[in-house]
Amino acid sequence: MANSKAATGEAGAHGAGETRRDFLMLATGAVGAIGVGAVIWPLIDSMNPAADVLALASIEVDLAPVQVGQRITVKWRGKPVFIDHRTPQQIEESRKTPMSELKDPATDEQRAKKPEWLIMVGVCTHLGCIPLGQKQGDPRGPYGGWFCPCHGSVYDTAGRIRQGPAPRNLVLPDYAFLDNNRVKIG
Amino acid sequence: MNGTSAQDRIVKWIDQRLPVFTFMEHELREYPTPKNLSYWWNFGSLAGFVLVVMIVTGVVLAMQYTPHVDYAFSSVERIMRDVNYGWLLRYIHMNGGTMFFAVVYIHIFRGLYYGSYKPPREVLWWLGLIIFLLMMATAFMGYVLPWGQMSFWGATVITNLFSAIPWVGDNIVTWLWGGFSVDNPTLNRFFSLHYLLPFVIVGVVVLHLVALHAVRSNNPLGIEMKGPQDSIPFHPYYTVKDYFGLGVFMIVFALFVFFAPNFFGEPDNYIQANPLVTPPHIVPEWYFLPFYAILRATPDIVIPFTNVILIEAKLAGVIAMFGSIVLLFFLPWLDTSPVRSARFRPVYKYFFWLFLVDAVVLGWVGGNPPEGMFIVIGRIATAYYFLHLLILMPLIGRFERPRPLPQSISEPVLKGGGRAAASASAKPMEKA
Numbered sequence: 001m002a003n004s005k006a007a008t009g010e011a012g013a014h015g016a017g018e019t020r021r022d023f024l025m026l027a028t029g030a031v032g033a034i035g036v037g038a039v040i041w042p043l044i045d046s047m048n049p050a051a052d053v054l055a056l057a058s059i060e061v062d063l064a065p066v067q068v069g070q071r072i073t074v075k076w077r078g079k080p081v082f083i084d085h086r087t088p089q090q091i092e093e094s095r096k097t098p099m100s101e102l103k104d105p106a107t108d109e110q111r112a113k114k115p116e117w118l119i120m121v122g123v124c125t126h127l128g129c130i131p132l133g134q135k136q137g138d139p140r141g142p143y144g145g146w147f148c149p150c151h152g153s154v155y156d157t158a159g160r161i162r163q164g165p166a167p168r169n170l171v172l173p174d175y176a177f178l179d180n181n182r183v184k185i186g
Numbered sequence: 187m188n189g190t191s192a193q194d195r196i197v198k199w200i201d202q203r204l205p206v207f208t209f210m211e212h213e214l215r216e217y218p219t220p221k222n223l224s225y226w227w228n229f230g231s232l233a234g235f236v237l238v239v240m241i242v243t244g245v246v247l248a249m250q251y252t253p254h255v256d257y258a259f260s261s262v263e264r265i266m267r268d269v270n271y272g273w274l275l276r277y278i279h280m281n282g283g284t285m286f287f288a289v290v291y292i293h294i295f296r297g298l299y300y301g302s303y304k305p306p307r308e309v310l311w312w313l314g315l316i317i318f319l320l321m322m323a324t325a326f327m328g329y330v331l332p333w334g335q336m337s338f339w340g341a342t343v344i345t346n347l348f349s350a351i352p353w354v355g356d357n358i359v360t361w362l363w364g365g366f367s368v369d370n371p372t373l374n375r376f377f378s379l380h381y382l383l384p385f386v387i388v389g390v391v392v393l394h395l396v397a398l399h400a401v402r403s404n405n406p407l408g409i410e411m412k413g414p415q416d417s418i419p420f421h422p423y424y425t426v427k428d429y430f431g432l433g434v435f436m437i438v439f440a441l442f443v444f445f446a447p448n449f450f451g452e453p454d455n456y457i458q459a460n461p462l463v464t465p466p467h468i469v470p471e472w473y474f475l476p477f478y479a480i481l482r483a484t485p486d487i488v489i490p491f492t493n494v495i496l497i498e499a500k501l502a503g504v505i506a507m508f509g510s511i512v513l514l515f516f517l518p519w520l521d522t523s524p525v526r527s528a529r530f531r532p533v534y535k536y537f538f539w540l541f542l543v544d545a546v547v548l549g550w551v552g553g554n555p556p557e558g559m560f561i562v563i564g565r566i567a568t569a570y571y572f573l574h575l576l577i578l579m580p581l582i583g584r585f586e587r588p589r590p591l592p593q594s595i596s597e598p599v600l601k602g603g604g605r606a607a608a609s610a611s612a613k614p615m616e617k618a
Binding site: 044047048049050053057073075077078079080125126127128129130132148149150151152165166167 | 367375482503
């Protein structure tokens with residue numbers, strides 16, 4: 001009410017007093033809100049990853065013992081990372097897949113920096129289960145890649161989503177080859 | 187409280203300064219209760235009883251439990267093997283969760299059948315739903331604490347639900363975990379919250395009771411009490427009825443605790459959590475299965491006649507699952523019928539049972555792997571769940587012709603409105 005009076009230019013001596021009180025109310029409210037926010041933020045942020053958790057953020061892996069066709073799993077940030085030494089057939093199969101068949105289109109070149117080494121976070125992009133396919137005898141699904149037992153998502157030989165509820169391809173971590181046989185993940 | 191004996195004088199002295207005794211007299215003794223409540227009205231007090239059991243056993247268990255990824259699993263095994271009566275306390279707490287949900291589900295469906303959510307009981311209904319949501323959060327976090335395979339993978343799947351939120355989803359999940367996967371920080375905060383939330387539930391239960399005592403209990407006829415002739419004091423009439431029900435309930439509870447303590451459990455949860463191996467078949471506890479089925483049922487939502495995905499299956503599933511509970515908050519308005527009790531609603535009555543069957547079917551689908559016919563059945567049952575609440579409830583209320591309601595709670599008994607035998611035997615009471 002006082003606001004509308006002031007806004008329409010009717011503010012007399014009395015109105016001016018009310019306007020000042022309104023201003024004080026707003027200013028107090030604003031400072032209060034900022035203060036509450038400033039107190040809440042440390043509480044919320046304390047639940048984010050702590051420095052020691054962040055410090056374990058990268059690992060180095062020796063690839064020399066991994067045979068062609070072999071898949072190994074390493075642990076990175078508490079999650080499995082799949083390292084697949086792909087066979088030429090698997091690379092070929094992945095390369096000739098038309099983009100139109102893919103739910104989350106990506107070429108094989110985009111999926112693997114070196115075609116023979118496919119390095120991915122082994123966590124289903126649906127709800128975080130570990131897809132099967134790393135071990136001998138695991139079901140690999142109809143595309144010869146990985147099969148998630150939880151809700152039936154199927155990934156191909158480039159870790160791209162082909163069937164099931166998962167929305168995206170298996171995530172690629174940041175990685176760099178230090179030399180021919182060593183890779184740094186993270 | 188006539189102020190003669192020493193005890194009465196002490197009570198009076200306290201009561202004038204803190205009116206707890208007056209309060210108890212009003213709310214626990216005199217509280218006028220409809221005189222026609224059936225045994226379906228036992229389940230509220232049963233839920234209260236289980237809540238107390240859970241808090242008492244939980245506080246004692248927390249004295250023995252270690253919330254650390256390296257020790258949690260063995261500390262639970264230590265409770266089972268070494269702690270005096272540890273096995274008993276843990277089995278009561280484990281099965282108490284199951285009993286709590288069983289009792290609360292009956293309580294909720296009782297409310298659905300007798301229209302206990304309708305005016306003036308909307309806020310009472312909301313508070314009940316809030317208790318239900320808090321219970322689900324508490325039960326979920328409690329299940330993580332033993333740090334078995336199902337604990338770990340259940341926690342992973344459920345926290346990953348939040349990654350479906352566009353843009354900020356992944357940040358939210360990292361924040362929930364306190365890391366990049368379910369790990370020690372996650373276990374610690376779940377323990378903290380699992381200890382906290384039951385007391386929040388107690389607070390909301392108090393509000394639930396305040397709201398109940400403001401609007402008074404509904405009853406099987408679904409009509410309001412018209413005067414003192416329609417009510418009886420809570421004590422001793424319903425205290426004794428509740429005690430009887432409690433006795434029956436405790437027999438069932440004890441049967442599970444002593445003879446089938448792991449009946450509702452998953453064997454996989456006796457394997458310590460392993461972040462690198464997912465169990466072949468992840469299932470939540472039985473009381474989450476219908477919601478789990480809804481979560482998995484949705485396909486990608488596509489713009490018709492194109493391949494453009496509007497909502498990914500994952501997000502759609504999460505929306506449907508949370509929506510299935512959020513919708514219940516709107517039930518007082520989705521149900522357009524002015525008649526509360528399904529006894530007088532010849533059409534709705536059948537749909538109520540269909541809805542109950544639908545919930546059971548969803549639970550059955552949720553407990554099975556998402557393959558073959560289970561996908562189809564899951565989708566049909568999910569569709570019916572929403573159809574029932576969003577379309578059928580408003581339409582039935584509009585087009586159904588309810589049967590005539592009795593004039594009062596006493597009338598069918600006293601004036602022959604009910605069965606002949608009932609009216610005959612009730613005649614003498616009319617004179618009194």
